[in-house]
Amino acid sequence: MALTIPEGMPQYEDAPRFDVAKVRADFPILDRVVNGNPLVYLDSANTSQKPQQVIDAIAVHYAFHNANVSRSVHTLGTEATDAYEGARARIADFIGAPSSDELIFTKNSSEAINLVAHAFRERSEDDRFRIGPGDEILISEMEHHSNIVPWQMLAERTGATLRWFGITDHGRLDMSNLDDLLTERTKIVSIVHMSNILGTVNPTAALTKRAREVGALVMLDASQSVPHLPMNVVDYDVDFIAFTGHKMLGPTGIGCLWGRAELLDAMPPFLGGGSMIETVTMEKTTYAAAPAKFEAGTPPIAEAIGLGAAVDYLTALGMPAVQWHEKEITAYALDALATVPGLRIIGPEVPVGRGGTISFALDKIHPHDVGQVLDAEGVQVRVGHHCAKPTCVRFGVPAMTRASFYVYTTTDEVDALVRGLEQVRKVFG
Structure with missing residues (x-):
């Protein structure tokens, strides 16, 4: 899937960058296996993981x-x-x-x-x-x-x-x-x-x-x-x-x-x-x-x-590089989630004026059910009202599913999220 370069951001070859594979090597928890699957941690807006240096x-x-x-x-x-x-x-x-x-x-x-x-x-x-x-x-x-x-x-x-x-x-x-x-x-x-x-x-x-x-x-x-x-x-x-x-x-x-x-x-x-x-x-x-x-x-x-x-x-990573990495991942995730039938993104649908947190509703499937199936696939997301109940009321939903990214997030993990959502649809029909 092609990346969308956000308007106003530097071109891809000129963007500040770091080696995500090297970053991930600093986080011991990312080597875990959860429910028989490699850990895919997409809940950093809730709490981030900790590098060995910390x-x-x-x-x-x-x-x-x-x-x-x-x-x-x-x-x-x-x-x-x-x-x-x-x-x-x-x-x-x-x-x-x-x-x-x-x-x-x-x-x-x-x-x-x-x-x-x-x-x-x-x-x-x-x-x-x-x-x-x-x-x-x-x-x-x-x-x-x-x-x-x-x-x-x-x-x-x-x-x-x-x-x-x-x-x-x-x-x-x-x-x-x-x-x-x-x-x-x-x-x-x-x-x-x-x-x-x-x-x-x-x-x-x-x-x-x-x-x-x-x-x-x-x-x-x-x-x-x-x-x-x-x-x-x-x-x-x-x-x-x-x-x-x-x-x-x-x-x-x-x-x-x-x-x-x-x-x-x-x-x-x-x-x-x-x-x-x-x-x-x-x-x-x-x-x-x-x-x-x-x-x-x-x-x-x-x-x-x-x-x-x-x-x-x-x-040491450089905050401009952190910002760019998340812009890149968010652009990729917005495009990827748009391919999931019945998925409604709640919030900005373009990677401009937004960060690496994406909340969504999936058909009429309750977010708690979405989260349980995703967890069985090793994908960790947050579900619920996210301590922001008035926002949920504003958009007419009791709760949302949220995927959130950080310096260690990869496009492969976004792909794992999309595959997990396909499994949710199979389970709940």
């Missing part, structure tokens, strides 16, 4: 450098602290942050978004975070639940109003009523950068321009974009970005919030406890500066070191 970084830390950070003067404590803060610096550089002090370690994107939502309150001393009746919060209909529920909770807590952008029939963000939704009443806009269910990459320039005009803050849920696209937070001109480690070759239990330094300074702590204080008396506590202010207690040390190793791995 596994080794965590193992070496525990084997030779294990200690708590920022509270010991002994050798192991110093080594652990240097490794932890070194990871922070490399991750901050990976996203183009002006300072590593602007990068907060959390346990995932959900906690990062909740941290920002927690900063808004009716009696905030900073007008940018003061919110109450008459004020508005703006999200979209294609959000992951992690970028819906915290804002619903904030609205319930303060009396503010939650509003949202819709989705077009082609799976794009409907910004036709931008000026009506994003007004002087808007305190914050929190939008997914790349949809975890539709694959849509949302444009942000018009949104941020309008937000600056009305004085609203802007947050991007970049859980699906930071692992797959070159990212520079300065270029995007937003105030906060959330992303998570386990979707970008790193371990679970580690995520990040990037925020502008002046905003982090103005925000209250999210959790109280050890290591986030400046001084404590029985009457009063004063707080450390960011990032420590937001990292109460013993942090995810080994996880941060593992994420630092993941960033090193992606940096």
Whole structure:
């Protein structure tokens, strides 16, 4: 099957590239056999697999450098602290942050978004975070639940109003009523950068321009974009970005919030406890500066070191090459899936303005049944509402089947998916 070169992308021979076979050799799990078939892992939007380099970084830390950070003067404590803060610096550089002090370690994107939502309150001393009746919060209909529920909770807590952008029939963000939704009443806009269910990459320039005009803050849920696209937070001109480690070759239990330094300074702590204080008396506590202010207690040390190793791995591959590889695989997969009778792609049907996540419905076969048959063939996909129930409702389906790709995905695996779907049709007739 011929590859379709996405409009605006470099020609095939000029594109940045890496050797996918060499990449796959770094991932031990890809040698597994599942239900008698070679493993075909097409669920990277859910969680990515881990290269041996990341596994080794965590193992070496525990084997030779294990200690708590920022509270010991002994050798192991110093080594652990240097490794932890070194990871922070490399991750901050990976996203183009002006300072590593602007990068907060959390346990995932959900906690990062909740941290920002927690900063808004009716009696905030900073007008940018003061919110109450008459004020508005703006999200979209294609959000992951992690970028819906915290804002619903904030609205319930303060009396503010939650509003949202819709989705077009082609799976794009409907910004036709931008000026009506994003007004002087808007305190914050929190939008997914790349949809975890539709694959849509949302444009942000018009949104941020309008937000600056009305004085609203802007947050991007970049859980699906930071692992797959070159990212520079300065270029995007937003105030906060959330992303998570386990979707970008790193371990679970580690995520990040990037925020502008002046905003982090103005925000209250999210959790109280050890290591986030400046001084404590029985009457009063004063707080450390960011990032420590937001990292109460013993942090995810080994996880941060593992994420630092993941960033090193992606940096060595080159994020433009990562982006191109996924454009190539996605173009191939869109063409291949179009040959499956009764299959309806839900989301953009062209490899432009979208990432390597494709959701679909197959005739009237329930996605759980699709997933079970595919698993019997060794093909791992995700089925369900993908923590994005409003999007499913928008497209009139109870659930979807989703295939998602990453640096180790091959066209042979896409072909295995298509053969598996043919088997689904045979089983369910």
